[in-house]
């Protein structure tokens with residue numbers, strides 16, 4: 326997934342690649358990642374200092390700057406390789422930070438250069454998930470804090486498993502990764518319940534504020550189900566990425582106590598069940614046999630393995646033959662949301678299997 330907007334400068338590409346590697350090695354268990362990186366002939370080089378708990382790097386389409394999400398609640402700008410002192414946006418007064426809580430996600434609208442809209446995903450002072458739209462400010466490196474407009478709020482029953490990823494799909498719809506709410510083992514069965522947004526991948530249309538449910542969402546017209554749901558059965562989808570060259574989405578889901586997993590699904594795969602909490606990775610958890618629309622991960626690894634970096638490897642090489650050869654999809658009904666031609670979506674994102682420190 327090391328894809329860049331065509332206009333990105335060489336320096337920005339190099340910086341991002343280095344930052345991504347750094348991010349990967351810090352988000353994963355560092356010793357394992359270091360071992361893997363050395364085996365692959367890679368070396369981590371610090372490219373920025375002065376960041377506090379960075380958890381994500383992205384940029385608007387065609388924009389040479391980089392935007393770094395700091396978990397305590399700030400978005401920082403990197404321009405020409407230098408970290409700007411003044412934050413792009415400071416939400417520390419409304420973000421509840423600590424453990425798995427904080428400012429967790431950022432997505433620029435595909436038409437950001439025209440409309441200035443971007444979206445953040447954070448947990449507030451009560452620990453609840455907030456998806457909020459902001460607008461660019463009069464100064465290009467500083468956003469308009471006063472433009473805040475809530476898109477979606479989701480009550481969180483426990484401190485952990487808040488998901489955090491938001492990204493625009495190739496068709497311009499916003500996807501949101503929602504964890505199962507927290508505790509351990511999904512005690513309320515949220516992952517398998519269509520009546521809650523917890524434990525799901527959501528898909529909404531933010532071009533009709535605050536948002537609209539796309540008519541081709543799989544449960545848009547089902548009684549008792551939340552229409553925002555695109556896929557179910559995830560535990561804590563800390564990061565996911567859309568492939569810019571193929572109609573695929575890569576979803577890293579954090580395991581319970583035994584198995585971490587990486588999933589690859591058709592971007593048109595409406596209504597897929599990623600298995601949790603019936604299954605953890607390729608193994609039975611609360612129940613055994615996978616149901617017909619269950620998507621098993623393409624890659625899993627045990628907590629006992631010193632191999633957290635495999636998740637990063639798989640995502641980085643997502644279009645390689647090796648990764649594809651092991652991809653098999655269940656037979657599903659497509660909702661027909663085919664990716665648009667001329668992809669202009671968000672550029673690079675990094676998904677790791679989740680850090681043992683930051684996403685359990």
Ligand SMILES: [Ca+2]
Pocket residue numbers: 481482483484485486487504506507
């Ligand atoms: Ca939670």
Ligand SMILES: [Ca+2]
Pocket residue numbers: 558578586599600601604605606620621622
């Ligand atoms: Ca799964």
